[in-house]
C-alpha cells in the first residue's frame with residue numbers, strides 16, 4: 001500500500017507532538033487522525049480501519065516506565081492482530097523500544113524526531129507489506145546539509161579500490177576543480193564530498209548540501225539563487241539562495257541526475273557565468289564557490305538518451321570519482337562492521353565488542369543493495385539487540401539473496417522475532433511464563449506469536 005493512500009492514527013498526550021506530526025504527515029498520507037486520550041483507542045481501532053498507528057510509550061500519568069505504552073500496544077494487537085504500530089519513545093528508552101518490538105510493535109521512532117527519518121520509517125512500515133522493520137530514527141541524524149565542517153565521522157577505506165578513490169579525492173581537493181561523484185545509493189557520495197571540502201583550502205568556509213531530488217521545480221530557483229522581497233506572494237523579505245550561502249566554500253549538489261531539462265539549463269547558465277541573480281532582482285551577484293555534484297544514475301546513458309545535457313555534464317565532471325558498491329570491496333565490509341560496532345557499542349552502552357568470523361563470512365557473501373548505509377543500520381540493530389559479547393551470524397538479519405524482495409533496510413523483522421522467541425524458549429526449557437517475561441511479552445502475546453510462526 002502506498003503512503004498516500006494510508007490512514008494513520010497518532011496517539012500522544014502531548015498536543016504539540018500531535019499537531020507537529022499531523023502537520024507533517026497530512027502532506028503525505030490520505031488521512032491523519034490524532035487523539036490525546038488513549039482510553040479512546042479500543043473504539044478507534046475497532047472502527048477506524050487504520051493502516052498505521054503511532055503510539056506514545058509514556059502517557060503523563062505513568063511517566064517513565066512505558067507500561068501504558070505496552071498496555072495499549074497489547075490492546076491494539078488483541079483487537080486487530082495485524083495492526084502496524086510504531087512506538088514513539090524518548091531517546092533514553094532504547095531498551096523499552098526493543099521490548100516493544102518484541103511485544104509486536106512494527107517499529108519505533110525516537111523523540112524528538114527528524115522529519116525525514118520519521119517519514120522514511122512510516123513509509124517503510126506502510127509500504128513494506130508484512131515486513132516489520134526496526135529502524136532507529138535518531139534524534140540527531142547525520143548533518144543533512146546546511147552548513148558545517150567536520151562532524152567527527154571518519155572514512156573507512158581498507159580495500160584497494162577505496163584507497164585509490166580517496167587518494168584521488170585528496171589530490172583534487174586542493175584544486176578548485178569541479179568534481180562529479182558517481183555511485184549507488186549509500187556508497188558514501190555525500191561523505192566523500194564532505195571529505196573533499198575538508199581537505200580543500202575552503203575547509204573553514206561553508207559546506208552547503210542541496211538535495212536536488214527533494215527540490216520541486218517551483219522552488220528550485222528561489223532555493224538556489226534566492227529572492228527579493230515581493231518577488232512572489234510568500235517572499236516577505238530578501239533571502240539569499242544556497243549558492244550565496246556557500247560563499248567562499250563548497251556547494252554539493254546531490255542527485256543531479258534528477259534535474260529536469262529546463263532546470264539543467266538554468267543551472268548551466270549560473271555555472272558558466274559564475275554569478276546568480278535572486279528571483280525578482282536584476283542585480284547579478286558574483287559567485288565564489290567550488291562545485292561538487294553526485295548522482296546514482298548512469299549519467300553517460302542519460303546524455304545519450306538526451307535526458308541530461310552534455311554541455312552541463314562537461315561543466316560538472318572535470319574530475320569524476322566512482323565509488324564502487326560495497327559488494328565489490330569485501331575488505332571494507334569487515335572494516336566498516338568493526339567501525340560501526342565500536343561506534344554503536346559506545347553510543348548505546350552495550351557490552352558487545354567483537355564479530356565472529358562466521359558473521360564476517362556471512363556479510364561478505366551478502367550483496368548489500370543499500371551499501372554502507374544498510375550495513376551501518378544492520379550493525380546498529382545487531383548491537384542493540386545482541387545479548388552476547390561477540391556478534392554471531394544470527395544477530396544480523398539480512399535478506400537471503402534471491403529471496404523475497406529486499407526492503408529499504410534489507411532485513412526481515414519476522415525472522416528476527418522468530419529467532420528471539422526460539423532462543424528464549426530454549427533458554428527457559430520451554431517455560432512460557434519465563435520466556436514471555438524475558439521477551440517482555442505477555443503470555444498471551446507470546447502464544448499469539450508462537451502460533452503465527454508455527455512454533
Ligand SMILES: Nc1ncnc2c1ncn2[C@@H]1O[C@H](COP(=O)(O)OP(=O)(O)OP(=O)(O)O)[C@@H](O)[C@H]1O
Pocket residue numbers: 142153154155156157183184185186187188189190191192254296336372373376
Ligand atoms: N567509507 C566510509 N566509512 C565510514 N562510513 C561511511 C563511509 N562511506 C559512507 N559512510 C556512511 O554511510 C552512510 C551513507 O553515506 P552517504 O550518505 O555519504 O551515501 P550516499 O552515497 O550519499 O547516499 P545517497 O545516494 O542515498 O545520497 C553515512 O552514514 C556515511 O557516514
